[in-house]
Amino acid sequence: MNPVLELRNVSRVHGQGDAAVHALRGVSLTVQPGELVAVMGPSGSGKSTLLTIAGGLDAATEGAVLVEGVELGPLPAKARAALRRRAVGYVFQDLNLVPALTAAENVALPRELDGVPGRQARADALAVLAEVDVLELADRFPDEMSGGQQQRVAIARALVGERRLVLADEPTGALDSVTGEAVLRLLRSRCDAGAAGVLVTHEARHAGWADRVVFLRDGIVVDETGPSPQPEQLLGSRS
């Protein structure tokens, strides 16, 4: 099976000379279809940078990033944007949705930007909203929804159309624990249905939903583990 996301020895340096900051140093990561990978690490460890590079929002200074087998490095910005429309979806901690658009319009946005006719885009959006159980929210604006509902809609948007890669950056950070769990359950179920997910979190119990956990510190992968990790033990001596 071809991996949905592959990072090969990726480095990212901000600035130059003395002011240079190494956000990532030679990180390699592979995410297969149906797999949810959690990325953990303290603040400033490079978790978010890893996600922005994985989706082509930022470019690696060294190494290669492949999404669905396509290497992002040589792609022009336009093609990377097209890739985000068709292959990659993001979910952030909050404020994920364009406030001026309804839930259905938010979900349809990548499709419409891709030139899919409005009616078709809306049908796709409604289908995926139904899959994540929030079809009744279709015509609500973001400020008419709860935080959990907004995150569900964001996950729907991340999966609309042909997209199979969800990059989630602390998607439960702004939610209470019950709602947070529900959102993660949804993410898990979408991965079980065939999508690939990368979940950035700093809470070990959230990482429990993942198939694997990757630990980052100062931009370096310090450990990798299978299901049911013991992160407190692993990080305890260093944090």
Added chain:
Amino acid sequence: MSALRACLRIARRDARRAPGRSALVLAMIALPVIGMTSADILFRSAQLDPKETVSRDLGTADAVLTSAFDSRQTVVQNVDASSVGTTSDGPSTRPTRPRTAAELAGLVPDVERYIVEHVTLTSAITHTGGQHEFQWHEFPYGDPLATGTYRQLEGHAPQTAGEVAVTEALAKSLGVRVGESFQLTSGTTVRVTAIVLDPHSLRAQTALGIAGSAPPVKPDARDTGLPDRVFLRTRTPVTWPEVLGLNAHGVIAVSRQAVLNPPPNSEVPGYDAAYQRSVRLAIAGVILLIVGLATLEVVLLAGAAFAVGARRQARALALVSVAGGEPRHVRRIVLAAGLLLGTAGAALGAVLGTVAAALARSWFEQKQGKLLGHFDLRPLEILAVLALGAGTGLLAAVVPARGAARSDVVAVLAGRAGTRTTPLRIPALGVVLVGVGIFLAGVGEAAQSALGSAKWILAGTALVQIGALILTPAIVGLSGRLGRRLPLTPRLAVRDAARHRGRTAPAVGAVMAAVAGSTALAVYLVSDAAHTKRFYLPSTRVGTAYVQFAERPDLRALPELRDAVARELPTRSAALVGVVGCNSAFDDRCTDYISVVVPSPTCDAGSSCGSSAIASAPLVGDKDTLRALIGHRDGRLETALAAGKAIVFVPGGTAQGKATIERSDANGEGRQSTVPAVEAPDLPGVQALFPTALAARFGGSTPSGIFIDTTRMPSQGEEDRARAALAGHSAAFLNVERGPQPPHSGILLALLLGTTIVTLGAAGIATGLAAADGRADMATLSAIGAAPRTRRRLAGAQALTVAALGTVLGVAVGFVPAIAYIHRLPGYSIQVPWSTLLTLVVAVPLSAAVLAMGVTRSRLPLVRRAA
């Protein structure tokens, strides 16, 4: 297509989500569109179409003929005779007087019938007892031939000689209504049967009576000397070649046929195509300048507002990028907002402008003094205005759209808000444009023709403005370096403005453009006022009232008349004056001109320099006359006058106790003689005062008028009452010398007001933008212990920075065209409108600061840690 629809949807919803900002942009775009639309409709409505022209000028007649004053002359006229001239004298066999109506009608073949309009000048007693002069037209306006010329508002057309129809203006002046009567100055009573309206002149003081109804020339009326107008009904239309034939006979002719089917310009004698083109070009240039400046203002102001919008929706735009939006999509969202608000604002403006034009119609007619034609809405022109409005919105969004498309998505998502500081460069292009603009304005100053000069000055001004706009970011940046010594809040404000030149510069530019225009106009207006004042030639000493006789007065009634007039004015002293010899004011045989010979005039500008505005010869009078003339008693002069000496008021007019008097006849041949004289200080309008004994040497004295020295400037009411006291002496005119009048204060005020609004608006927008950007900074300030009022103070300082920079730059830029233009006007000197400029540079920015402080909440924000 669906991507574009998505962009439009986001823009539309965002506009609705920020109603305040959208309303502001809408208003900014709608206001100039309202102005342009209503101006266009009113301008077009004021231009009568040929049908309206013939109806007003000709009624239903086929032609209207008017004789030239001298029927030997050849007339050169355009088709509707709105421009008429005469050329060389024609055959001497024709009479030099105007042709009579019958003679005119005889010049046209096939005349079926005709009516005549004859004008006399007459006067009547008003309801307040004053005397009022007006025109008496003998014209049967009720005749079918005249239908359309005068409009009857109420009553019926006069039937007998004792009946008249009067215009609304005259009815108001006389205080009469239909059915009431008024008295001519001789006592003859006239009954008003109708109120009419002259479409050509709403202010016309006209009475219309039947033929032969006009009061006799003495004592009620005076002949105006205006030739009669003859309205003809012909069996065949009068053609343009026939009009030209009539012109050759010294006749001005307006033909229905020619006006409705105008001949080609090549067949109109004296039509100067090049001149017409240059006039049209000049008008187009001025319109272009006004529209261009208005558009520039809106683009800059609305541009800043769009920048606020783009900054506030930065995260939403970043999310669009995250969802796969390309920079062009982001650009389109911001542009769509511009297009949307531009179109909506323009549509709103066009509708309101049309309504405004309809509402302002009668006001405009009163202002213009004539009736407009039909409501002339030209869809294509309104569409052009609409397109301009919509385009303005789009244009205003271009720079913010580019900025939004280039923003760093990751930084925005991380809450680092992407405040990119532009590198500080002095744009060479701006410097070059300002230089070339000043040079061109200089070329204009030196240009020979007024039109050519205006062209260069306009072009130069435009270049200086554009150059200054390009330089604005650099100047804003430089100002940041001057902030080092300022206290904390102004220092923060100046630094913030300099770091975010992208949003500060358009606001400063908007203020600059508005202030530059106002400055240029204000400098011109005060320089013009100073010029008028400097070269004002008073007819006599300022504050003096004088009555001039245009008719030989009844000598016995004169003292009584003097007292009657003096009673109504704040009189210090009043005296009768005569003039040496005969009085040419009412004596046609009086062709002599008697004057004081001044070998080497040494008069200053502003002095009358020996002109004799009051009479054609030295005045004659006694010590009372002298007192009324100079305004006080002067023992030396009174003694000299009693000793039979002339008092000469022209500097350098006497030598060794004598003055040279020249008497020239109609042929210009003069004889000189000397008289004993003393010199008195310069007195405008009067050359000399002779005692009666001395006047006897030059043919004695004839009454000339009354001089009234006043204790203060008479009010308009006093002047009117004094004029009424002259009633019955229809040929005596009262003048009050009020000195140069201060002009244009209304325009200056309007300019100041308009500029203030723009400045406050720009400062407000820039401050709002800074507040949106600076939330994190404020939170930091708050965290380190800044008092809540710091936020207010900072807002005030930011508004002050924008307003002060803009006004100072604007004043500098505005002086360029003002100096260039005024320099080429002979006799003008540059005057600085200090009060206006100080208000602009000091008071307006301070108001902007106070206003910004007033509307800013002092609570400091808490900024959540960004995800």
